[in-house]
Amino acid sequence: MKNFGFSLSKDRQIDFDKSDKRIMDFVKIEEPTFNICIACGTCTATCSAGNFTEMNLRKMITLIKRGEITGVRAELSKCMLCGKCSLACPRGVNTRNVIFKINQALEKYSL
Amino acid sequence: MNRKRVIVIGGGIAGMESAANLASMGYDVTLFEKSQELGGHLLGWEKLFPTMRMGKDVVKFLDKGVHLAKVNIVKNSNITNASKNGNLFTVSCGDGAKYESEALVLATGYDIFDAKRKEEYGYGIYDNVITSAELEEIFLSGKPLLTTKGEIPKRVGIVHCVGSRDEKVGNVYCSKVCCVTAVKQSIEIKEKIPDSNVFCFYMDLRMFGMHFETLYKQAQEKHAVNFIRGRLSEACENMDGSLLVKVEDTLAGKPLRMSVDILVLMVGMVPSEGTKKIGTMLGMNFGANGFLKSQDQHTMTSISNIPGAFFAGCCGSPRTINNVFADARSAAMMTASYLEAYDIEERITYI
Amino acid sequence: MKAEGKQAIWKEYQKEIADDKYFYVRSCVRQNFFPGSETTFLRILREELGKDIYEHACHTTCTGIGYHGDIVPVDTMMTVVARQFAMMTEAGYENLVPSCITSFGIYTEVMDTWHHFPETEQKVRDYLWKATGREFQIPKNLAHASDIVFKFRKEIAAKxxxxxxxxxxxxxxxxxxxxxxxxxxxxxxxxxxxxxxxxxxxxxxxxxxxxxxxxxxxxxxxxxxxxxxxxxxxxxxxxxxxxxxxxxxxxxxxxxxxxxxxxxxxxxxxxxxxxxxxxxxxxxxxxxxxxxxxxxxxxxxxxxxxxxxxxxxxxxxxxxxxxxxxxxxxxxxxKYHDKNGNSLGVPEKPTVLKVSL
Known part of the structure; x- marks a missing residue:
């Protein structure tokens, strides 16, 4: 292999046909309110962790639904489980349980 | 008794309902319909949002109104001229017949946006790209939704705002009904093919009607319909005849591509050819978007620039069915007021 | 895929392409990248199709690469384009045929800009006059060289x-x-x-x-x-x-x-x-x-x-x-001989891609 001083760039495009939807499929069954999120961001606005770290529950839920799961474990570890997101959600998503279930899926599939 | 006459042009919801209302008030009403059947676009619709009641129930209700009030009906009408001379409106048909009246209601409706104009979505080119109207025809026919190869689709993509909110095609307005139609049709697809996955690609979800939001939540909660915020830049055909769609998932902040077996385009409403033709014959004013223009957006709805000529329904702007009913009755009311010498602008009756 | 759907779109996008008397402008880079292409184009037009196609020795870059690379300002680009037009006019031609796609884009963009903003055209005419004392006509017909080959594709097929x-x-x-x-x-x-x-x-x-x-x-x-x-x-x-x-x-x-x-x-x-x-x-x-x-x-x-x-x-x-x-x-x-039959040397073989040398 030669070294040209450049290489193929990583494709930023989400390839939905190939992405990993195991966490999504697990959480959808275990906590069905996961489906009714409208990505309004109220959870992230109030998130204790999100105010000081890159943790963004709204975005994480969206990415899990697209099968983009790299970094979910690290992101989720910042959550303090205070429950404010569940309190704030206007749609009735049980966000606290969604977080538990994402964690379970991470363990189940060793992700 | 020498009854005052009203001509209503267009036999869809707006025309039928305004005709029925005017006739029931005692006017001599003649309703013109260009096709052989009354009902307009509603005839092509199986179930209606947000209640999922049958479209034909509403047609039946409208038919009853028109018949009991003894509206004169001219079907297969080919209107060649419409004009106002003095205080009389004259309408001539292709068969040589001439009709006169003291007032006129235009209810010539909308046309469906020609999806071929969004070239990048490949309608008319790629096998499995269909419009929301065609999907509705499939539902109405009772046939199953299949790909052109005869397979049950595993994934269906639904594209919102096709021909609406799009400067590129010259339609900057929202067609109002497409978002909720997408939600309704997603639910119907999931009911018919529970194993399928349905993806709606939207810019905003405009769930403005009283029960629309409930229907949307039902689509998510009960049917696991997926909503992805982002507008398609293009669709391409894969080797197996499925479609590769490209979109930015604007909530994930990343471009996304996925294959779908069938792509449904939510086609919007455009001013109908009939509206343009007859509105122009009468000298009616058109607004910037090509629909008929009322004398005032807030206070003079249904009222055209021609005294005695009124309009109802989607020839004025895209509307939902319940809005069309309200508008048709309002136009009937305004027509009757005019015939009874009430000056709506000055708010006095001349006796 | 439905062929008739594409054919309907093709019918909508027809374009007028001049029949003869072309002023040809070469690309900056093609003679290095694919050195036989432009010569072949001229040969086909002159020898196979009997067309009058002219090129000017003083023609320069359209500056498209510099313009798109953010190093040539738009006014400079338009003035250079105006100079090409001037050479075309002086040579007695009205049909411009660029070899390069980006040049074609540049000429199209400039002509469209001048159409909508005549004051910009006037400004560029002044620049060109001050700099070179030249005047010009806007091309009557602008077609990319591939448009020309497209136009005569049947004649080429026949031969x-x-x-x-x-x-x-x-x-x-x-x-x-x-x-x-x-x-x-x-x-x-x-x-x-x-x-x-x-x-x-x-x-x-x-x-x-x-x-x-x-x-x-x-x-x-x-x-x-x-x-x-x-x-x-x-x-x-x-x-x-x-x-x-x-x-x-x-x-x-x-x-x-x-x-x-x-x-x-x-x-x-x-x-x-x-x-x-x-x-x-x-x-x-x-x-x-x-x-x-x-x-x-x-x-x-x-x-x-x-x-x-x-x-x-x-x-x-x-x-x-x-x-x-x-x-x-x-x-x-x-294969690797020059026109006079002298060897040009043989390129090195890639390690992965299979090539014929």
Whole structure:
């Protein structure tokens, strides 16, 4: 292999046909309110962790639904489980349980 | 008794309902319909949002109104001229017949946006790209939704705002009904093919009607319909005849591509050819978007620039069915007021 | 896919192309990238079609590369364009034919700008007068050189010695057509067939016996992108664009790629080498690449011109397997000889990509 001083760039495009939807499929069954999120961001606005770290529950839920799961474990570890997101959600998503279930899926599939 | 006459042009919801209302008030009403059947676009619709009641129930209700009030009906009408001379409106048909009246209601409706104009979505080119109207025809026919190869689709993509909110095609307005139609049709697809996955690609979800939001939540909660915020830049055909769609998932902040077996385009409403033709014959004013223009957006709805000529329904702007009913009755009311010498602008009756 | 759907769109995007008396403006880079192409174009027009096509020795770059690379200001670019127009006017021509797609885009953009803002045109006329004392007429007809070949595709087919047909199977060759971005993406109605389903190359391929492949990433850019390629650190991004296209077209097993832009054939050809070296991946049969042609080269091949006069020895992906498929005669001995028969030297063999030397 030669070294040209450049290489193929990583494709930023989400390839939905190939992405990993195991966490999504697990959480959808275990906590069905996961489906009714409208990505309004109220959870992230109030998130204790999100105010000081890159943790963004709204975005994480969206990415899990697209099968983009790299970094979910690290992101989720910042959550303090205070429950404010569940309190704030206007749609009735049980966000606290969604977080538990994402964690379970991470363990189940060793992700 | 020498009854005052009203001509209503267009036999869809707006025309039928305004005709029925005017006739029931005692006017001599003649309703013109260009096709052989009354009902307009509603005839092509199986179930209606947000209640999922049958479209034909509403047609039946409208038919009853028109018949009991003894509206004169001219079907297969080919209107060649419409004009106002003095205080009389004259309408001539292709068969040589001439009709006169003291007032006129235009209810010539909308046309469906020609999806071929969004070239990048490949309608008319790629096998499995269909419009929301065609999907509705499939539902109405009772046939199953299949790909052109005869397979049950595993994934269906639904594209919102096709021909609406799009400067590129010259339609900057929202067609109002497409978002909720997408939600309704997603639910119907999931009911018919529970194993399928349905993806709606939207810019905003405009769930403005009283029960629309409930229907949307039902689509998510009960049917696991997926909503992805982002507008398609293009669709391409894969080797197996499925479609590769490209979109930015604007909530994930990343471009996304996925294959779908069938792509449904939510086609919007455009001013109908009939509206343009007859509105122009009468000298009616058109607004910037090509629909008929009322004398005032807030206070003079249904009222055209021609005294005695009124309009109802989607020839004025895209509307939902319940809005069309309200508008048709309002136009009937305004027509009757005019015939009874009430000056709506000055708010006095001349006796 | 429904052919009639595309045909309906092609009908909507027709364009007027002058019949004769062309003022030809060359590309800055093509003579290095694919050195036989422009010469072949002139030869076909003059010798096969008997057309009057003129080029001026003092013609310069249109500055498109600098303009798109953010180093040439728009006023400078327009003044240089005005100077080309002046040379055309002085030579007594009215029909401008640029060889380069980006030049075609630049001329189209300038003419459109002046159409909408006559005061800008006047300003540029003043600049040109002050700088050079020249005056000019705006071209009556602007057509890219590929538009001209498209216009005469039937005449070329009538004189052709070969067709895009596999001589063993008798079946049409499968061709990927790749249109330069600046051909129609900015001004769809200035391109034959529009921007979404361009017909300019498809028309040639169909006329010359081939079959066009429509693959999902057909509309994607080759990745040239001026700045992206010019800066070494950015080249991975440029190469990734071509890579995306190769991955998408590979399952269709194309026999060749046809292009109408200076940059696209360069990158679609050379990146196949780079990707093979970096990723170990090739896209043609038996470890070979997919050969890439300019439309002039392909027209020349169909007409039976010597492939080494067309410059095919300068391609990274070898053209011999394709010529063998069609049954085109060539002499391997003279591949790397100059016009006088002297050896030019033989290129180094790549480690991964299989080539014919």
């Amino acid at each position: 052709a010695k070969y067709q895009l047909i596999n001589k063993e199977t008798g079946k049409p060759l499968k061709v990927v057509e790749h249109i330069g971005c600046h051909y129609a993406k900015m001004f769809p109605d200035k391109g034959i067939g529009g921007a979404e389903y361009p017909y300019v190359l498809t028309g040639m391929i169909e006329e010359w016996g081939g079959e066009v492949i429509d693959y999902p990433e057909r509309r994607h850019c080759c990745g040239f992108g001026f700045r992206q390629y010019l800066v070494q650190a950015n080249r991975g991004y440029s190469m990734s664009c071509s890579h995306k296209k190769f991955e998408s077209m590979k399952p269709y097993q194309p026999d060749l790629i046809l292009t109408n832009c200076p940059g696209c054939p360069m990158f679609l050809d050379k990146w196949q080498y780079a990707i093979a070296e970096l990723e170990g991946k090739t896209y043609g049969a038996n470890g070979q690449g997919i050969p890439v042609f300019t439309y002039e080269e392909l027209a020349g091949l169909m007409l039976g011109y010597n492939p080494w006069d067309l410059g095919l020895q300068m391609h990274q992906v070898s053209c011999e397997p394709l010529m063998d498929k069609i049954g085109i005669e060539y002499n391997s001995e003279t």
